[in-house]
Amino acid sequence: MKKTRIEILEEKKVKITANRELVLDVFLKHEYALSLADLEDLLPWGDRATLFRTLKTFEQKGVIHQIKDGSNSTKYALCHDSCGSAQHLDIHPHFHCQECDKTICLDKQEIQINSLPKGAQVNEYSLIISGFCSGCIIRLKEY
Structure with missing residues (x-):
């Protein structure tokens, strides 16, 4: 069973605000990682500073993890339940599409050093x- 926004924020000990709930809802609705600019487009009412602070809080508390693709x-993408505020335990590879610029977590594959x-x-x-x-491959073949 999927957790609600409130359950996730409470479990990660993040103070619940309307803005944080809305930002978390955006992450829950997308299967790919989002940038600050993506959030600004999806939440046009939000100001950049508030969205940035929310991202940093979520990252510090283990709600999301950062991806440099x-x-x-x-x-940023959602963390697994096992991810804590002290360190991110869901270290895994990511797939980046060079055409549409989407980045997707490959959760089932861990990186071993x-x-x-x-x-x-x-x-x-x-x-x-x-x-x-796959979506971009189809579009590229059509041209």
């Missing part, structure tokens, strides 16, 4: 798989 804009240089510490890592989504 090489598209010159940081995108088997060895690091002696004394090294990982602060962040990601894997971006680039190509064309």
